Amino acid sequence: MTTKGGHVVFLFPSVSHALKAEKILKEAGVTHKLIPVPRHISSDCGVCLRVEAPLRDEVVARLRGRVTWEGEAPLEGS
Amino acid sequence: MEKDTEGRVIYFDNAATTWPKPKETIRAMVAYAEEVGGSPGRSGHRRAVMAGRIIFEAREALAEIFGCDDPFRIVFAKNATEAINTAILGLLEPGDHVVVSSLEHNSVMRPLRHLEKRGLRLTVVPPGPDGVVEPDRIEDALGADTRLICLTHASNVTGQIQPAASVGEIARRRGVLFLLDAAQTAGAVPIDVREARVDLMAFSGHKSLFGPQGTGGLYIGEGVEERLRPLIYGGTGSRSEFEAQPDFLPDKYESGTPNTIGIAGLGAGVRFVLSEGIRRIREREEELTGRFLAGLAAIPGVRVHGPQDASSRTAVVSFTLEGVSPSEAAMTLEEEFGILCRPGLHCAPSAHRTIGTFPAGTVRFGFGYFNTDEEIDRGLEALRKIRRHNT
Structure with missing residues (x-):
């Protein structure tokens, strides 16, 4: 599913959650980007966190127990 | 706008609202109005995210000043009165018993008296001759059906600081919820919500936290949100596919576009208090x-x-x-x-x-x-x- 150069997006219940996750990743030095939720993915808080696919497991480990997220979705070639 | 042309004044009405505000408060509000202007959580564009960040950082600053680990436990309201109403109207049912001090503001007494007409039972505990509400007298007033203790952290009339931590200890031991009204103390007297063992704490944003009027909020202790109904229902920018109110913090209690410009000022005011000490x-x-x-x-x-x-x-x-x-x-x-x-x-x-x-x-x-x-x-x-x- 995650080809080279692909990304994963993390979806959150609200923008507060997304911003909290952003802060956790920033402090941990994990490269990430807060982006508008792509149209084909359902969630409406407006923003999601995009990370490179190989970083997915690290992101999960960093966020677990600190902020809840609603799902993940692969994002090809972006 | 009418200007005060009478010359220099001595402002001794800080218990109603503080004046002047720190420059930082004003600058943050102007910066939001001139350079941001988005609606937080209502889109993914950069101005909406910037607005979201302003609210998020204000929440973090408030959590820090109150010793709360989880910023989502701070929910914004338009003032301490709205926060107190959220707590009282959201928790209590006819037949419940509430213990309250006789030094409370009408922001507490009016919602309680309103519920009293619908079957709430109220015990009002006076302070001793020294103006202090004795924790023992609060405990003596508790009954099997007591649901909530309400106490002002400091009276807006006498200024007397009340023994919040001792009352919190009693509430915890007796399994009763504790609502602290910190309108007069938030930002002026150190408060640690864990040490004071408060379940709910209402604060004013425009007094000693140096935000503008139209700001305030409620700290909601762990697990209390499961029992606390929102005061206001509506759009939150989250879970829009459902017509049921979100059940998670802070969105459950924050429907409608927030007072972002005010919260920008409040966040700066709280950071001013944190940096002054x-x-x-x-x-x-x-x-x-x-x-x-x-x-x-x-x-x-x-x-x-x-x-x-x-x-x-x-x-x-x-x-x-x-x-x-x-x-x-x-x-x-x-x-x-x-x-x-x-x-x-x-x-x-x-x-x-x-x-x-x-x-x-x-x-x-x-x-x-x-x-x-x-x-x-x-x-x-x-x-x-x-x-x-x-x-």
């Missing part, structure tokens, strides 16, 4: 209050209603002048001396009945961090002159 602010306000109390003690015919000692009170001093009504005194203070204060009942008739100053009330001077020693001395001089003129 709340203990330093407290020391300075104690100094000012001590200076005023010492001066007042030397003026015959003036009676202070509340502790004589600055260390057990906030910077609010209520007093009466023999032979001059509070409203007359306040008018003379403004017209002849440029001193702005607040006479009367201060929205707290129960507190005034308790201290024996109902219905005329008192003159209240509410000092703030930005008042000067010179202003205190000018206040004392004005009171000396008013007294001389009336004897």
Whole structure:
């Protein structure tokens, strides 16, 4: 599913959650980007966190127990 | 907009709302209005995210100042009154019993009296002669069906700081929820929500936290959100596919577009308090209050209603002048001396009945961090002159 150069997006219940996750990743030095939720993915808080696919497991480990997220979705070639 | 052209004033009404605000508060509001302007959580564009970040950072600053680990446990309201209403109306059912002190503001008493008509039972506990609400008397008033204890952290009339942590301990031990009204103390007196064991704490944003009017909020303790109904339902920017209210913090209690410009100012105000240091602010306000109390003690015919000692009170001093009504005194203070204060009942008739100053009330001077020693001395001089003129 995650080809080279692909990304994963993390979806959150609200923008507060997304911003909290952003802060956790920033402090941990994990490269990430807060982006508008792509149209084909359902969630409406407006923003999601995009990370490179190989970083997915690290992101999960960093966020677990600190902020809840609603799902993940692969994002090809972006 | 009407401008005050009367010249320099001495502002002693900080217990109602602080003035001036730190420059940082004003700058943050202007910066939001000029450079951001988005609606937080309502889109993914960069201005919406910037607005979201302003709210998020204000929440974090508030969590830090109250010793709360989880910023989502701070929910915004338009003032402490709305926060108190969220707590009281969201928790209580007919038949529940509530224990409350007799020093409460109407922001607490009015929603409780409203519910009393629908079957809520209320026990009002007066303070001892020293103005302190004895935790033992609160405990004595608890019954099997007591759901909530409400206590003001410091009366807006007497300034007396109440033993919140001891009451919190009793509430925890007896399995009763504890609502602390920190409208007068948030930002002025150190508060740690874990140490005080509060379940709910209402705060004002525009008093000692130096935000603008239209800001305030509620701290919601762990698990309390499962039992607490929202006061207002509506759009949150989250879970829009469902017509049911979100059940998670903070969205459950924050429907409708928030007061982003106000919260921008509040966040900056809280960061100002954090950078000055709340203990330093407290020391300075104690100094000012001590200076005023010492001066007042030397003026015959003036009676202070509340502790004589600055260390057990906030910077609010209520007093009466023999032979001059509070409203007359306040008018003379403004017209002849440029001193702005607040006479009367201060929205707290129960507190005034308790201290024996109902219905005329008192003159209240509410000092703030930005008042000067010179202003205190000018206040004392004005009171000396008013007294001389009336004897």
